[in-house]
Amino acid sequence: xxxxxxxxxxxxxxxxAAPANAFISPSFQQGPMGTPQERxxxxxxxxxxxxxxxxxxxxxxxxxxxxRFTEQQSMRExxxxxxxxxxxxxxxxxxxxxxxxxxxxxxxxxxxxxxxxNRDQFRGGRGGQGSQGGNRPQGQR
Numbered sequence: 001x002x003x004x005x006x007x008x009x010x011x012x013x014x015x016x017a018a019p020a021n022a023f024i025s026p027s028f029q030q031g032p033m034g035t036p037q038e039r040x041x042x043x044x045x046x047x048x049x050x051x052x053x054x055x056x057x058x059x060x061x062x063x064x065x066x067x068r069f070t071e072q073q074s075m076r077e078x079x080x081x082x083x084x085x086x087x088x089x090x091x092x093x094x095x096x097x098x099x100x101x102x103x104x105x106x107x108x109x110x111x112x113x114x115x116x117x118n119r120d121q122f123r124g125g126r127g128g129q130g131s132q133g134g135n136r137p138q139g140q141r
Contacts, residue, residue, distance in 0.1 A: 036069035036070040036072075037066060039065070043069075044062045046121070047115070048061075051107065051115060057107065060106040061103070064099060064103065067099075068095070072092070075091055075092060
């Protein structure tokens with residue numbers, strides 16, 4: 001009787017634990033960020049929905065986003081290989097300014113204003129770099 005109860009308990013516990021991974025999204029299992037190309041496509045799609053980009057603008061923005069995410073990934077890999085965190089943060093800020101200027105050149109004035117108003121949404125709701133990004137004054141982005 002004890003053996004039957006023990007086997008039954010193991011069966012119930014074993015089957016209950018197996019589906020736990022079913023609730024984890026496939027993209028999270030592959031890594032929270034995805035490839036630079038995947039990230040660029042997702043951001044371009046979001047920007048197109050909010051800013052109503054023309055086909056030409058969409059192509060330009062896609063190119064900008066691919067280059068941006070590729071550079072960011074390269075910097076992160078250098079950092080993980082033992083790079084200087086402060087130097088990387090300085091480079092990331094410069095990178096952000098560089099690509100902000102490219103966005104400004106590819107978008108109309110109205111679209112860029114709308115982009116600035118929705119910037120946190122385009123960053124995946126994280127509020128920018130780190131968790132303090134959403135608390136920065138408007139002029140310090």
